[in-house]
Amino acid sequence: QVQLVESGGGLVQAGASLRLSCAVSARNLNVGWFRQAPGNDREFVAAISSSGDSIYYADSVKGRFTISRADAQNTVYLQMNSLKPEDTTVYYCAASSRLWGTWTTSPSVYAFWGRGTQVFVSE
Numbered sequence: 001q002v003q004l005v006e007s008g009g010g011l012v013q014a015g016a017s018l019r020l021s022c023a024v025s026a027r028n029l030n031v032g033w034f035r036q037a038p039g040n041d042r043e044f045v046a047a048i049s050s051s052g053d054s055i056y057y058a059d060s061v062k063g064r065f066t067i068s069r070a071d072a073q074n075t076v077y078l079q080m081n082s083l084k085p086e087d088t089t090v091y092y093c094a095a096s097s098r099l100w101g102t103w104t105t106s107p108s109v110y111a112f113w114g115r116g117t118q119v120f121v122s123e
Contacts, residue, residue, distance in 0.1 A: 002024065002029065004112060004114035005114055009091060010119070012122070013121070014122065015083065017082075020033070022076040026074075026095070027050075027071065029050055032044065032095075032096070034092045044105040048067045048076060058105075061087075076093060085121050
């Protein structure tokens with residue numbers, strides 16, 4: 001069973017930055033970040049392939065967020081800059097062993113999920 005643990009969430013003002021971390025208990029997995037507000041569907045944010053060579057971003061975060069991975073530490077990061085109040089929600093990381101493709105933006109592709117970390121961006 002693959003385990004994922006998110007950290008790095010918190011309360012910041014609009015325009016500030018946060019870096020989320022996702023510790024993954026296994027290697028060679030594609031990893032994605034999603035977010036979900038109460039009553040809403042889980043929304044894709046970013047994903048990185050197991051090799052780190054391929055990356056997807058949601059249009060809403062493109063240019064502000066950067067996903068990266070440090071395989072020596074089995075950790076995937078989400079650097080979030082220029083945060084907006086609408087970025088406020090719980091962020092989850094997830095892992096998938098499926099072949100990389102455009103479907104990687106779908107939550108259904110990911111078999112393993114962390115418990116989430118809360119991000120709150122004030123005005």
